[in-house]
Each structure stands twice: as C-alpha cells, then as structure tokens.
Amino acid sequence: MELIVGNIAFSTWSLRPWLVLKHCGAAFTLAEIPLYGDGWKARLAEVSPSGKVPLLKVDGETIWDSLAISVWAAERYPDAALWPDDAAARWLCRSVVCEMHSSFGALRTECGMGPDANGVIHTMVGDDRAEPPTSEAVAADVRRLVEIMTTMRARFGADGPYLFGKWSMADAFLTPVATRFRHYRIDLAAHGDQDGIAAGYVAALLRHPDFLEWTERAVTQGG
Ligand SMILES: N[C@@H](CCC(=O)N[C@@H](CS)C(=O)NCC(=O)O)C(=O)O
Structure with a gap:
C-alpha cells in the first residue's frame, strides 16, 4: 500500500490520511510529489485521476481524496475506532x-x-x-x-x-x-x-x- 502526498511541510490535505493510516497501524509506504517545482502538474497528472494529492494505491486501485481514503481506512481497520463508539x-x-x-x-x-x-x-x-x-x-x-x-x-x-x-x-x-x-x-x-x-x-x-x-x-x- 502506498500513500502519495504533496509537500509534507505544507500539503494540508495530505496530512489527514497520513494521520489516519498511522492511527490504524497500517503498513504503507509514503511517496512525496513536490508541488510547485518544475513539471509538477505533469508528474501529478501521471498518477492522479483528479490531478490532486493525496492518493492511496491499494489492492490494485487508486483511491483519491483525503475523505475517501479516510473512510476506506475506517472500513478496513474497524478496530482502530476512527468513528466514536457512542x-x-x-x-x-x-x-x-x-x-x-x-x-x-x-x-x-x-x-x-x-x-x-x-x-x-x-x-x-x-x-x-x-x-x-x-x-x-x-x-x-x-x-x-x-x-x-x-x-x-x-x-x-x-x-x-x-x-x-x-x-x-x-x-x-x-x-x-x-x-x-x-x-x-x-x-x-x-x-x-x-x-x-x-x-x-x-x-x-x-x-x-x-x-x-x-x-x-x-x-x-x-x-
Ligand atoms: N478535496 C481534496 C483536495 C486535494 C487538494 O486540493 N490537494 C492539493 C494539495 S494540498 C493539490 O493536489 N493541489 C494541486 C492542484 O490543485 O493542482 C482532498 O481532500 O484530497
């Protein structure tokens, strides 16, 4: 499983699923695609259906959007209690x-x-x-x-x-x-x-x- 994120220092949308996957104890690798450097739009378009990060590559699929990835994690790791019990x-x-x-x-x-x-x-x-x-x-x-x-x-x-x-x-x-x-x-x-x-x-x-x-x-x- 691979999480693809933007710049770690400032990609706020990327931080969310990273925190979620860490909390779940998921085994994943992290790939950073720096935004705003030379050719970044083209690099992003190669991997991202939406042209944005974050993305999760898992089970042969690419899941995009921080909320979709987090909801996927709640389904895959029910014991992580990403949603409260009450x-x-x-x-x-x-x-x-x-x-x-x-x-x-x-x-x-x-x-x-x-x-x-x-x-x-x-x-x-x-x-x-x-x-x-x-x-x-x-x-x-x-x-x-x-x-x-x-x-x-x-x-x-x-x-x-x-x-x-x-x-x-x-x-x-x-x-x-x-x-x-x-x-x-x-x-x-x-x-x-x-x-x-x-x-x-x-x-x-x-x-x-x-x-x-x-x-x-x-x-x-x-x-
Ligand atoms: N709603 C999306 C927003 C993603 C988003 O806007 N990501 C920014 C980086 S923090 C991005 O990829 N920007 C590139 C662009 O807009 O071209 C999510 O939650 O994943």
Missing part, C-alpha cells in the same frame, strides 16, 4: 468531518499553506509565523471552529484530550486547522474561546506523536 458522538463526528471537508474557504485561502503571492512559503511545521488575518470572513470561520471545538469537547471529551475524547477521524481533519491557527497566530480567545477549551484542544493536536513524526519528516526530507 452513536451520538459518531453522528456528530461525521458532521464535523464533512463540514471540515466542504467549508472554511476563507480560512484556507487567507491563511494558506505553501507559497503565497510574494513567494513566501508558509508551512504547517516550522517555527516561522505569519501576520494574523484581518477579514471578517476568516473571523467567522474561526468562530465556527471554536464553537465546534468547545461544544464537542464539553459534550464528549471526558475520555481524553481529543474532540470526542479518544482520537478519531475528526482529529485528523482538524490537525491542519490547528497548524493554521499556530502559524497565523490566531487568538482563539478573541473568537469565543473564553475558557481556553479550544486552545487546549489545538495544543493536544499539535503535540500528538504522529503529528510530531510528520513534522520531523518535513525537516529531514526538506519538506
């Missing part, structure tokens, strides 16, 4: 994952990862930081994310530091968001996180051992 938590976990997959365009665009219009490369993994965003559209996205984090943690967080207590697919989908909050120095308290629940959750995602391994790979492989 029925209500499971339904809401799926809502969070789907909302994360389909929304938050302002945050993605204005707090982008990768090269910006000035050629500055923003990464999920480095110590460099960028100016916080100022638009109302991003503020609305951040307020909604804080609302998700605080309400789910308050309802379901008793069994651990993650969104539904134990680590689930929602955490894989929210880890890239945590890196945007860190890199763009977004003050969660100013977006409704009065008691620090969202900030504590974000910190838990950023110190998860699998995310730290991804960070280390970006450093050692040059991102």
